[in-house]
Amino acid sequence: MSSSRLEILNDGGLRHDARRPYELRSTSFLLSTSSSSSTSSSSSTGLTPPDGSSTVTQGLTSVQVTVFGPREPRQRSLAAHDRATVAVEVGVVPWASSGSGAKRTRGDKRLQEIGAAIRQTFEPVIMTHLYPRSEIAINVQVLSADGGILPTSINATTLALIDAGISLLDYVTSISIGLHLLQPLLDLSQPEEMDLPTLVVASLPSSGKITLAQMETRLHVDRFEEMLTLGTDEEGRR
Amino acid sequence: MVREIEPPSVQKEFLLAALAESRRLDGRLPLEMRKVDYIFGEELGCVECRLGKTAVLAQVTATIAKPRDDRPYEGFLLINSEIGPMASSVYESGRASDDEVMITRLLEKSIRRTEAVDREALCIIAGEKVWHLRLTLHFLSDSGNLLDCAAMAGMAALRHFRKPEVEVIGDEVIIHSPDERAPVPLAIHHTPLCLTFAYYENLQPILDPIHLEATLCAGTLTLTLNAQREICVLSKAGGTPLAADEIMGVVRVGVERVREMVKHLEEELEKDKSTRVVEVR
Numbered sequence: 001m002s003s004s005r006l007e008i009l010n011d012g013g014l015r016h017d018a019r020r021p022y023e024l025r026s027t028s029f030l031l032s033t034s035s036s037s038s039t040s041s042s043s044s045t046g047l048t049p050p051d052g053s054s055t056v057t058q059g060l061t062s063v064q065v066t067v068f069g070p071r072e073p074r075q076r077s078l079a080a081h082d083r084a085t086v087a088v089e090v091g092v093v094p095w096a097s098s099g100s101g102a103k104r105t106r107g108d109k110r111l112q113e114i115g116a117a118i119r120q121t122f123e124p125v126i127m128t129h130l131y132p133r134s135e136i137a138i139n140v141q142v143l144s145a146d147g148g149i150l151p152t153s154i155n156a157t158t159l160a161l162i163d164a165g166i167s168l169l170d171y172v173t174s175i176s177i178g179l180h181l182l183q184p185l186l187d188l189s190q191p192e193e194m195d196l197p198t199l200v201v202a203s204l205p206s207s208g209k210i211t212l213a214q215m216e217t218r219l220h221v222d223r224f225e226e227m228l229t230l231g232t233d234e235e236g237r238r
Numbered sequence: 239m240v241r242e243i244e245p246p247s248v249q250k251e252f253l254l255a256a257l258a259e260s261r262r263l264d265g266r267l268p269l270e271m272r273k274v275d276y277i278f279g280e281e282l283g284c285v286e287c288r289l290g291k292t293a294v295l296a297q298v299t300a301t302i303a304k305p306r307d308d309r310p311y312e313g314f315l316l317i318n319s320e321i322g323p324m325a326s327s328v329y330e331s332g333r334a335s336d337d338e339v340m341i342t343r344l345l346e347k348s349i350r351r352t353e354a355v356d357r358e359a360l361c362i363i364a365g366e367k368v369w370h371l372r373l374t375l376h377f378l379s380d381s382g383n384l385l386d387c388a389a390m391a392g393m394a395a396l397r398h399f400r401k402p403e404v405e406v407i408g409d410e411v412i413i414h415s416p417d418e419r420a421p422v423p424l425a426i427h428h429t430p431l432c433l434t435f436a437y438y439e440n441l442q443p444i445l446d447p448i449h450l451e452a453t454l455c456a457g458t459l460t461l462t463l464n465a466q467r468e469i470c471v472l473s474k475a476g477g478t479p480l481a482a483d484e485i486m487g488v489v490r491v492g493v494e495r496v497r498e499m500v501k502h503l504e505e506e507l508e509k510d511k512s513t514r515v516v517e518v519r
Contacts, residue, residue: 204479214472216471
C-alpha cells in the first residue's frame with residue numbers, strides 16, 4: 001500500500017499537501033447550483049426542480065445536495081401528523097474516487113449509514129413541527145471523494161436547506177479531526193484519513209453544542225478529549 | 239416496513255417525570271446496567287448473552303479458505319448479523335431497516351475494524367490456507383439495547399471459541415480433531431464492548447435503555463471501549479445537541495463500566511472453563 005509510506009507530518013511541521021496542522025483545505029460554498037433549477041430545462045423534461053441546492057467543495061472533495069420539500073410524502077404511510085419527516089438519499093458517482101476502493105452502490109451499508117447520520121443530525125435542527133404531514137427529501141450526491149465525505153455533506157446540506165427556505169434552529173457545521181502522534185490535524189484528506197484515527201464532529205456554532213460525533217479507530221480517552229474540544233472551537237470560527 | 243405504534247403520551251409523561259426524579263421504570267439507577275448473564279453452550283464458541291430480557295446468541299465456526307491475493311498472511315473474520323422477526327415484529331427478514339444497518343455497522347466497526355482478533359494469527363500457509371472465522375449472531379429477543387448485548391455475546395463467543403490445532407509438514411496440513419489434541423484459543427488483542435446511553439432533553443443521560451426508553455429518548459450515544467481505556471468507536475448520530483464536557487462525562491463513566499464488564503466476562507469464562515474438559519492427553 002502506498003499510504004503506509006506517506007509522511008503525515010514532515011520535519012517542517014507541514015502535512016503531505018503542504019498544509020499546517022490546523023489549516024483547512026480551500027473551501028468553496030455555492031448556492032442554487034442544481035442544473036435542473038433553470039426553468040427552461042425543467043419544463044421540457046417534466047422534472048420538478050429542487051427547492052434548494054448547494055455545492056460544497058473542500059479540497060478535492062465535492063458534494064452536491066438538493067432539497068425537495070416540504071412536499072406531500074411520496075409514501076402516505078411515512079407521514080407524521082404533527083411534523084415533517086426527513087428522508088435522505090446518498091449516492092456516489094462512479095468516477096468519484098480515484099481507482100482504489102470498492103465501488104459503492106445505492107444499497108451500500110456505508111452509504112446507508114452516512115444517510116442515516118445526516119438524517120439524524122438534521123431532524124432535531126429542522127423545525128419539523130412547522131410542516132406537519134409533509135416530507136423533506138435531501139439528496140446527497142458525492143461528485144468527487146478525497147476524504148471527509150460526511151463533514152462536507154453536512155455542510156452542504158445546511159446550505160441547501162437554507163436555500164430551500166426551510167426553517168432551521170441553527171446552522172450545522174462539521175469537520176473531521178485526526179491525530180498524528182500527539183498532534184491533532186484538521187480537515188483530513190483521503191490518505192490521511194486512511195492512516196489516522198479520525199473523529200467527525202458536527203456542531204451548532206451559536207451554542208457550541210455537538211449534534212454528531214463519530215469515531216472509528218482505537219484512541220486513548222485522554223487524547224480524545226483534546227480532539228473533541230479542538231473540533232468544537234474550530235467550528236465556531238467558521 | 240412495519241411501523242411501531244407510538245407509546246401513549248401518558249406513558250411518555252410518566253417516564254419523563256420519573257426520570258426527572260432519577261428513577262427508571264424497572265427500578266434501576268440512571269447509570270446502572272441490567273443484569274448480564276452468559277449461558278455457554280455445549281460446543282466451544284457458542285454463547286448466549288442476556289441483558290435483562292434482551293437475548294443474543296453468538297456462534298463462532300471456523301473453516302479453511304484461501305486468503306486474498308493482496309493479503310496472503312491474513313485470515314478472515316466474517317460477522318453475520320441479520321436481525322429477523324424473531325427478535326421483534328418490527329424487523330422484517332430480507333430488508334434491512336435503519337436500526338439494523340446501524341447495529342451491523344457498529345458491530346463491524348467495534349469487533350472487526352479494531353482488530354480485536356489477530357487475523358495474521360489465523361494464517362496456516364501463507365497465500366494458500368488460512369482460517370475463515372464466521373461469527374453468527376442470532377437476535378433472539380429485543381427488549382432494548384440489542385447492540386450492547388450483541389457485542390458482549392460476540393466477544394464472549396470469540397474468547398470462548400477454540401480452533402482445532404493444525405500441523406504443517408512441508409505442504410501438507412494435518413488438522414487434529416479435538417479428541418486427539420487440545421484445540422487452541424484465538425489470539426485476541428483486546429475485548430471491546432459497547433455501551434449505549436440515551437439522552438432526554440434537560441435530563442441526565444441513562445445507560446442501557448430498555449425498548450420504551452429508547453423509543454422516547456431524544457438521542458443515543460454509543461461508545462465502544464476496552465479495558466485499556468481506549469475508545470474504539472464513538473457514535474452519536476444526531477439527537478439532542480450536547481456540550482463537549484457532557485460527552486466527556488459519559489466517556490468517563492463508560493471507561494469504569496467497561497472495565498467491570500470485561501472482568502465479569504473473564505470470570506464467567508473462567509468458571510465455564512473449569513467445568514469443561516478441554517485438555518485431552
